[in-house]
Amino acid sequence: DAGITQSPRHKVTETGTPVTLRCHQTENHRYMYWYRQDPGHGLRLIHYSYGVKDTDKGEVSDGYSVSRSKTEDFLLTLESATSSQTSVYFCAISESGFRRSYEQYFGPGTRLTVT
Amino acid sequence: GQNIDQPTEMTATEGAIVQINCTYQTSGFNGLFWYQQHAGEAPTFLSYNVLDGLEEKGRFSSFLSRSKGYSYLLLKELQMKDSASYLCAVMDSNYQLIWGAGTKLIIKP
Numbered sequence: 001d002a003g004i005t006q007s008p009r010h011k012v013t014e015t016g017t018p019v020t021l022r023c024h025q026t027e028n029h030r031y032m033y034w035y036r037q038d039p040g041h042g043l044r045l046i047h048y049s050y051g052v053k054d055t056d057k058g059e060v061s062d063g064y065s066v067s068r069s070k071t072e073d074f075l076l077t078l079e080s081a082t083s084s085q086t087s088v089y090f091c092a093i094s095e096s097g098f099r100r101s102y103e104q105y106f107g108p109g110t111r112l113t114v115t
Numbered sequence: 116g117q118n119i120d121q122p123t124e125m126t127a128t129e130g131a132i133v134q135i136n137c138t139y140q141t142s143g144f145n146g147l148f149w150y151q152q153h154a155g156e157a158p159t160f161l162s163y164n165v166l167d168g169l170e171e172k173g174r175f176s177s178f179l180s181r182s183k184g185y186s187y188l189l190l191k192e193l194q195m196k197d198s199a200s201y202l203c204a205v206m207d208s209n210y211q212l213i214w215g216a217g218t219k220l221i222i223k224p
Contacts, residue, residue: 042119042202042214043158058211090157103148104212106157 003027004107006091012113019078021110023091025071031094032074033058033104034066036087043090049074081114088112117141119215121203126221127193135188135201135218143208149177149188150202152217158202161188190220198222 003026013019023032034046035058045058047066055066063085065077078085091107118140127133139147146165150158164170164179164186176189188201200217207213 040216042204042216043212044214045211103160103163106159108157 004091004093004105006089006107006110008110009108010111012115013081014115015082016080019081019112021076021089021091021112023074023076023107025074025093027093027095027105028071029093029095029105030071032068033092033094034064034074034076035090035092036060036085037090037109038087046076046089078112081112083114086112086114117205117207117213119203119205119213121201121215121218123216124219124221126223127190129193129195129222129224131193132189132191133193133220135190135203135220137186137188137203137215139184139186139203139205139213139215141205141207141213144181145206145208145210147177147179147186148204148206148212149186150204152200152202154199161201193222195222195224 005024007022031050033048035043037043044060046060046064047055047058049055049068052068067075089110092104094104121137148163149161151161152158162177164177167179167181169176169178174191179186200219202217203215204212
């Protein structure tokens, strides 16, 4: 299994508070992704990174920001959490990014509830 | 717009064969992936197709027809542990994965 961890695994927070989720990998993979998964929807890409300090927006980036200061860590921040951001958040990594056929490996997920 | 369609839920019997279909309309095509996701867990990679035809991997096979925008995942000799959601995803022209909502497969003894 790819070495990917996410923290925290579960979090309950109040509307309007900032929240940061962490993804840590030990595989030295270049590409990292943040997705959210909601019932009735497919996985939706929030942001992705193609290297240290290199990030780009995905399909549902509004209300989220990311940072990658080291190869192994990719942080997702909800600037001011809203109830619509209650979801399960998955981090994923891939060996060679979009331009190769390599699959994405997923972390265990973070279940976030915004009350 | 981009769209991936797959059935919401399917039921099959232990030991039988089941086929899960996926149709897609995307801006460009750079491959189709199938993932398995058990309840409460992360998705795990099953297969990747970029050329037309059938790819076999043990009890699981995946088929692709690019001209029809169609794929299927075939599971043989079903086991109870195959009860899971199966996710279809297409890599578009921007090399981003577009995901279907998943098919929940229920296996009955």
